Amino acid sequence: xxxxxxxxxxxxxxxxxxxxxxxxxxxxxxxxxxxxxxxxxxxxxxxxxxxxxxxxxxxxxxxxxxxxxxxxxxxxxxxxxxxxxxxxxxxxxxxxxxxxxxxxxxxxxxxxxxxxxxxxxxxxxxxxxxxxxxxxxxxxxxxxxxxxxxxxxxxxxxxxxxxxxxxxxxxxxxxxxxxxxxxxxxxxxxxxxxxxxxxxxxxxxxxxxxxxxxxxxxxxxxxxxxxxxxxxxxxxxxx
Ligand SMILES: Nc1ncnc2c1ncn2[C@@H]1O[C@H](COP(=O)(O)OP(=O)(O)O)[C@@H](O)[C@H]1O
Ligand SMILES: [Mg+2]
Numbered sequence: 187x188x189x190x191x192x193x194x195x196x197x198x199x200x201x202x203x204x205x206x207x208x209x210x211x212x213x214x215x216x217x218x219x220x221x222x223x224x225x226x227x228x229x230x231x232x233x234x235x236x237x238x239x240x241x242x243x244x245x246x247x248x249x250x251x252x253x254x255x256x257x258x259x260x261x262x263x264x265x266x267x268x269x270x271x272x273x274x275x276x277x278x279x280x281x282x283x284x285x286x287x288x289x290x291x292x293x294x295x296x297x298x299x300x301x302x303x304x305x306x307x308x309x310x311x312x313x314x315x316x317x318x319x320x321x322x323x324x325x326x327x328x329x330x331x332x333x334x335x336x337x338x339x340x341x342x343x344x345x346x347x348x349x350x351x352x353x354x355x356x357x358x359x360x361x362x363x364x365x366x367x368x369x370x371x372x373x374x375x376x377x378x379x380x381x382x383x384x385x386x387x388x389x390x391x392x393x394x395x396x397x398x399x400x401x402x403x404x405x406x407x408x409x410x411x412x413x414x415x416x417x418x419x420x421x422x423x424x425x
Contacts, residue, residue: 200224205256229384231400234410261357282351321349341372
Protein backbone atom coordinates (compact mmCIF):
# COMPACT_ATOMS: atom_id res chain seq x y z
CA UNK A 187 0.00 0.00 0.00
CA UNK A 188 2.61 2.49 0.98
CA UNK A 189 4.80 3.60 -1.85
CA UNK A 190 8.45 2.80 -1.23
CA UNK A 191 9.49 6.15 -2.61
CA UNK A 192 7.49 9.07 -1.42
CA UNK A 193 7.93 12.28 -3.37
CA UNK A 194 10.51 14.47 -1.74
CA UNK A 195 10.05 18.18 -1.55
CA UNK A 196 13.20 20.14 -0.99
CA UNK A 197 12.96 22.74 1.70
CA UNK A 198 15.01 25.76 0.83
CA UNK A 199 16.42 27.72 3.69
CA UNK A 200 17.57 30.45 1.30
CA UNK A 201 15.87 31.57 -1.91
CA UNK A 202 17.19 34.54 -3.82
CA UNK A 203 15.19 35.47 -6.91
CA UNK A 204 16.46 38.11 -9.31
CA UNK A 205 18.56 39.63 -6.56
CA UNK A 206 20.84 42.55 -7.34
CA UNK A 207 22.59 44.97 -5.06
CA UNK A 208 23.83 48.38 -6.19
CA UNK A 209 25.66 50.68 -3.83
CA UNK A 210 25.43 53.51 -6.37
CA UNK A 211 23.10 54.00 -9.30
CA UNK A 212 25.86 54.25 -11.91
CA UNK A 213 27.68 51.21 -13.26
CA UNK A 214 27.18 47.50 -12.78
CA UNK A 215 25.66 46.12 -9.56
CA UNK A 216 28.10 44.92 -6.88
CA UNK A 217 26.10 41.69 -6.88
CA UNK A 218 23.78 39.98 -9.36
CA UNK A 219 21.25 39.88 -10.70
CA UNK A 220 21.25 36.27 -9.58
CA UNK A 221 19.07 33.41 -8.42
CA UNK A 222 20.24 31.09 -5.68
CA UNK A 223 18.48 28.41 -3.67
CA UNK A 224 20.13 26.67 -0.73
CA UNK A 225 18.49 23.53 0.60
CA UNK A 226 18.11 22.62 4.22
CA UNK A 227 21.23 20.82 5.43
CA UNK A 228 23.47 22.15 2.70
CA UNK A 229 26.85 23.60 3.61
CA UNK A 230 27.53 26.19 0.96
CA UNK A 231 30.96 27.73 0.53
CA UNK A 232 31.12 31.10 -1.19
CA UNK A 233 34.50 31.85 -2.71
CA UNK A 234 35.77 34.54 -5.04
CA UNK A 235 38.34 37.30 -5.21
CA UNK A 236 38.25 40.36 -3.01
CA UNK A 237 35.46 42.68 -4.11
CA UNK A 238 33.51 39.95 -5.92
CA UNK A 239 30.41 40.40 -3.74
CA UNK A 240 30.79 37.65 -1.11
CA UNK A 241 30.07 39.83 1.90
CA UNK A 242 27.29 41.62 0.03
CA UNK A 243 25.66 38.24 -0.57
CA UNK A 244 26.04 37.22 3.06
CA UNK A 245 24.68 40.54 4.31
CA UNK A 246 21.59 40.22 2.11
CA UNK A 247 20.94 36.71 3.40
CA UNK A 248 21.51 37.84 6.98
CA UNK A 249 19.09 40.72 6.57
CA UNK A 250 21.86 43.17 7.39
CA UNK A 251 21.30 44.86 4.04
CA UNK A 252 18.54 44.96 1.43
CA UNK A 253 18.66 44.16 -2.27
CA UNK A 254 18.10 46.87 -4.88
CA UNK A 255 16.13 44.34 -6.93
CA UNK A 256 14.63 40.92 -6.34
CA UNK A 257 13.39 38.98 -3.36
CA UNK A 258 15.21 37.36 -0.45
CA UNK A 259 13.44 34.52 1.32
CA UNK A 260 15.12 32.94 4.35
CA UNK A 261 13.60 30.15 6.42
CA UNK A 262 10.33 30.67 4.58
CA UNK A 263 10.13 34.43 5.28
CA UNK A 264 10.39 37.23 2.72
CA UNK A 265 12.95 39.34 4.56
CA UNK A 266 13.72 42.06 2.01
CA UNK A 267 10.58 43.99 2.93
CA UNK A 268 10.58 43.52 6.70
CA UNK A 269 10.79 46.56 8.94
CA UNK A 270 14.09 47.15 10.72
CA UNK A 271 12.50 45.99 13.93
CA UNK A 272 11.14 42.79 12.42
CA UNK A 273 14.45 42.15 10.69
CA UNK A 274 16.41 42.51 13.90
CA UNK A 275 14.09 40.07 15.57
CA UNK A 276 14.28 37.64 12.65
CA UNK A 277 18.07 37.75 12.78
CA UNK A 278 18.17 37.11 16.51
CA UNK A 279 15.81 34.18 16.30
CA UNK A 280 16.70 32.43 13.04
CA UNK A 281 20.25 33.39 12.02
CA UNK A 282 23.56 32.66 13.70
CA UNK A 283 26.59 34.61 12.55
CA UNK A 284 30.30 34.05 13.01
CA UNK A 285 32.88 36.64 11.98
CA UNK A 286 36.60 36.71 11.35
CA UNK A 287 37.31 38.68 14.53
CA UNK A 288 34.83 36.85 16.79
CA UNK A 289 32.91 39.99 17.89
CA UNK A 290 32.56 38.75 21.47
CA UNK A 291 31.73 41.13 24.30
CA UNK A 292 34.92 41.41 26.34
CA UNK A 293 33.25 42.43 29.59
CA UNK A 294 30.96 39.40 29.67
CA UNK A 295 32.11 35.91 30.64
CA UNK A 296 32.17 33.14 28.04
CA UNK A 297 28.94 31.68 29.45
CA UNK A 298 27.21 35.08 29.41
CA UNK A 299 28.35 35.79 25.84
CA UNK A 300 26.82 32.52 24.72
CA UNK A 301 23.58 33.04 26.65
CA UNK A 302 23.02 36.61 25.58
CA UNK A 303 21.20 35.96 22.27
CA UNK A 304 18.91 33.50 24.04
CA UNK A 305 18.05 36.07 26.68
CA UNK A 306 17.48 38.70 24.00
CA UNK A 307 14.82 36.49 22.44
CA UNK A 308 13.08 36.08 25.78
CA UNK A 309 14.37 32.66 26.81
CA UNK A 310 14.32 32.28 30.59
CA UNK A 311 17.76 32.66 32.15
CA UNK A 312 17.75 29.11 33.50
CA UNK A 313 16.96 27.62 30.12
CA UNK A 314 19.46 29.86 28.38
CA UNK A 315 22.11 28.76 30.87
CA UNK A 316 21.27 25.11 30.28
CA UNK A 317 21.52 25.50 26.51
CA UNK A 318 24.81 27.40 26.86
CA UNK A 319 26.15 24.63 29.10
CA UNK A 320 25.21 22.00 26.53
CA UNK A 321 27.00 23.92 23.77
CA UNK A 322 30.09 24.59 25.87
CA UNK A 323 30.35 20.88 26.51
CA UNK A 324 29.85 20.05 22.85
CA UNK A 325 32.54 22.55 21.81
CA UNK A 326 34.88 21.65 24.67
CA UNK A 327 34.99 25.13 26.18
CA UNK A 328 33.18 24.27 29.42
CA UNK A 329 36.30 24.92 31.50
CA UNK A 330 36.31 28.53 30.29
CA UNK A 331 32.69 29.23 31.22
CA UNK A 332 33.60 31.87 33.79
CA UNK A 333 36.60 33.29 31.97
CA UNK A 334 36.53 36.49 29.94
CA UNK A 335 37.15 36.21 26.21
CA UNK A 336 40.37 38.25 26.46
CA UNK A 337 41.99 35.35 28.32
CA UNK A 338 41.31 32.82 25.58
CA UNK A 339 43.22 31.87 22.45
CA UNK A 340 41.87 32.81 19.04
CA UNK A 341 40.64 29.27 18.40
CA UNK A 342 38.85 29.14 21.75
CA UNK A 343 37.26 32.53 21.10
CA UNK A 344 35.97 31.37 17.76
CA UNK A 345 34.43 28.29 19.40
CA UNK A 346 32.71 30.61 21.87
CA UNK A 347 31.44 32.65 18.92
CA UNK A 348 30.12 29.50 17.25
CA UNK A 349 28.37 28.47 20.48
CA UNK A 350 26.81 31.92 20.72
CA UNK A 351 25.68 31.67 17.10
CA UNK A 352 24.00 28.32 17.80
CA UNK A 353 22.32 29.10 21.11
CA UNK A 354 18.94 29.86 19.52
CA UNK A 355 19.11 26.83 17.18
CA UNK A 356 19.19 29.00 14.05
CA UNK A 357 17.84 27.82 10.72
CA UNK A 358 21.01 29.14 9.18
CA UNK A 359 24.59 29.55 10.34
CA UNK A 360 26.53 32.22 8.42
CA UNK A 361 30.28 32.47 8.69
CA UNK A 362 32.39 35.20 7.09
CA UNK A 363 36.06 34.13 6.98
CA UNK A 364 35.80 32.31 10.35
CA UNK A 365 39.38 31.06 10.20
CA UNK A 366 40.84 34.25 8.75
CA UNK A 367 42.37 35.39 12.03
CA UNK A 368 43.46 31.98 13.32
CA UNK A 369 46.71 30.06 13.24
CA UNK A 370 46.75 26.82 11.26
CA UNK A 371 45.93 24.49 14.16
CA UNK A 372 43.04 26.61 15.47
CA UNK A 373 41.80 27.04 11.92
CA UNK A 374 41.68 23.27 11.62
CA UNK A 375 39.70 23.04 14.88
CA UNK A 376 37.12 25.45 13.54
CA UNK A 377 37.07 23.60 10.23
CA UNK A 378 36.41 20.29 12.03
CA UNK A 379 33.68 21.96 14.04
CA UNK A 380 31.95 23.20 10.88
CA UNK A 381 32.20 19.72 9.37
CA UNK A 382 30.58 18.24 12.49
CA UNK A 383 27.80 20.82 12.44
CA UNK A 384 27.11 20.08 8.78
CA UNK A 385 27.00 16.35 9.52
CA UNK A 386 24.53 17.13 12.27
CA UNK A 387 22.24 18.74 9.68
CA UNK A 388 23.00 22.42 10.25
CA UNK A 389 22.54 24.58 7.15
CA UNK A 390 25.69 26.67 6.73
CA UNK A 391 26.89 29.42 4.42
CA UNK A 392 30.62 29.92 4.68
CA UNK A 393 32.39 32.81 2.99
CA UNK A 394 36.08 32.13 2.59
CA UNK A 395 38.95 32.74 0.26
CA UNK A 396 40.54 29.56 1.64
CA UNK A 397 39.80 26.92 -0.98
CA UNK A 398 41.00 24.09 1.29
CA UNK A 399 38.53 25.18 3.95
CA UNK A 400 35.73 25.37 1.38
CA UNK A 401 36.58 21.91 0.12
CA UNK A 402 36.74 20.41 3.62
CA UNK A 403 33.51 21.92 4.96
CA UNK A 404 31.15 22.38 2.10
CA UNK A 405 28.73 20.12 0.27
CA UNK A 406 28.45 22.80 -2.39
CA UNK A 407 30.61 25.67 -3.59
CA UNK A 408 29.78 28.80 -5.49
CA UNK A 409 32.40 31.08 -6.92
CA UNK A 410 31.67 34.76 -7.49
CA UNK A 411 33.39 36.94 -10.03
CA UNK A 412 32.34 40.60 -10.31
CA UNK A 413 29.10 39.85 -8.50
CA UNK A 414 28.13 37.00 -10.79
CA UNK A 415 27.93 33.26 -10.19
CA UNK A 416 30.90 31.93 -12.13
CA UNK A 417 30.70 28.39 -10.81
CA UNK A 418 28.26 26.28 -8.78
CA UNK A 419 29.38 22.79 -7.86
CA UNK A 420 28.10 20.17 -5.51
CA UNK A 421 30.98 18.29 -3.95
CA UNK A 422 31.11 15.05 -2.04
CA UNK A 423 33.88 16.07 0.29
CA UNK A 424 32.02 15.47 3.51
CA UNK A 425 29.67 12.58 2.98
N1 LIG B 1 28.81 49.70 1.76
C1 LIG B 1 29.31 49.79 0.53
N2 LIG B 1 29.26 50.93 -0.17
C2 LIG B 1 29.74 51.03 -1.42
N3 LIG B 1 30.31 50.01 -2.09
C3 LIG B 1 30.41 48.83 -1.44
C4 LIG B 1 29.92 48.66 -0.11
N4 LIG B 1 30.14 47.37 0.28
C5 LIG B 1 30.74 46.78 -0.78
N5 LIG B 1 30.91 47.64 -1.80
C6 LIG B 1 31.49 47.32 -3.11
O1 LIG B 1 30.79 46.19 -3.64
C7 LIG B 1 31.69 45.27 -4.24
C8 LIG B 1 31.59 43.93 -3.54
O2 LIG B 1 32.07 44.06 -2.23
P1 LIG B 1 32.04 42.89 -1.15
O3 LIG B 1 30.70 42.28 -1.16
O4 LIG B 1 32.53 43.46 0.13
O5 LIG B 1 33.10 41.87 -1.76
P2 LIG B 1 33.93 40.69 -1.07
O6 LIG B 1 33.33 40.39 0.25
O7 LIG B 1 33.88 39.57 -2.05
O8 LIG B 1 35.33 41.21 -0.93
C9 LIG B 1 33.06 45.90 -4.15
O9 LIG B 1 33.31 46.59 -5.35
C10 LIG B 1 32.93 46.86 -2.99
O10 LIG B 1 33.81 47.95 -3.15
MG1 LIG C 1 34.14 40.37 2.20
